[in-house]
Amino acid sequence: MQHFYFVEKPANVRKSMKVIGYTHSLVPSRKLVKSETVHIHLTESALSLYLALSESNRKILRRAQKEAYQVFIYKEPSEENLRAFQQFYNNFAKRKKLESISKSQMEAIMLLNNQGALWLSEIRSICGQTLCYRLDIVHAKKAMSYYVATCHSQTTLDYLKRPIRYANHFLLWHNLLHLKEQGFVLYDMGRLMDDQNIREFKLSFGGQVVNVYSGYIAHSKISALLLGVQKWRK
Structure with a gap:
């Protein structure tokens, strides 16, 4: 095919x-x-990209800049990286009542990875807890959001609740700037859902x-x- x-x-x-x-x-x-x-x-310039953000998003990113995040980008994720992501995502999916990543879907992910068509990114708190994962498809200097998962704020310590709220915004913005630096020309946010949030x-x-x-x-x-x-x- x-x-x-x-x-x-x-x-x-x-x-x-x-x-x-x-x-x-x-x-x-x-x-x-x-x-x-x-x-x-x-x-577009980094400034133009920033000014295109909504005012509320810029406010969140300004707050996120004060957090001691650790960002990891795996341009060639290992099988261990992807299995860790799968486990994290499936816990997220169970909580959100979404479809989990099945064995056949994981095989498709591994195939894409073997073709060099995946980037995996992860953001952790200052104490090393994973707060969010993003998995993107990359092809011909274009990227598309594929899977996203965040951790559950109710199961974390109080001092991590605010970093969790900002983690997905911060990681996506970080990734956009990184992709731009790497010469990518387009980022596709993935299908717009009916879910208003x-x-x-x-x-x-x-x-x-x-x-x-x-x-x-x-x-x-x-x-x-x-x-x-x-x-x-x-």
Whole structure:
């Protein structure tokens, strides 16, 4: 199967491919699922990116600057790094009543990692407790938010409750600046959800709301049948 990420014009599909996968393509297609995302153009100056933030977000980041965070970026995460992330995320998902990262989904994550298409970032408190993880897909100097998980403030000591509130904002802002320094041109915030809190969080980082298209296109009847069975099973 051939898979394309963030394409801006019709992809050059190999004739031998029976199934073509697309993630956040900008090319409209009735065969793919349409959704909204936010694109942050990292070619803008750091000052322009900062001024594009919402006022409340700038206020949070100013407060976060006073916290003694430790940030770790794994450009080539090890299997141990990713297993630790999976465990952290699944605890988060259970608490939030979200779908956990299953064995098959973890296999897909490992495959992406083997292709050099993942960046994992982690933020810890001054005492070394992990507060937040972010897992991004990276391809052709573009990045997209893939998974995000934060720890539970109710299970931590009182003096860590404020750092936890700011951790996700701080880590994402840190990552945007780091990606910019590394020559990346675009950050895709991931699909805009119906959840108002998540939607507001993503919109608070500025950027442009755009329509994107994702899914699979079968180029044979057998492949189409197999895709239909897979969708039915889900």
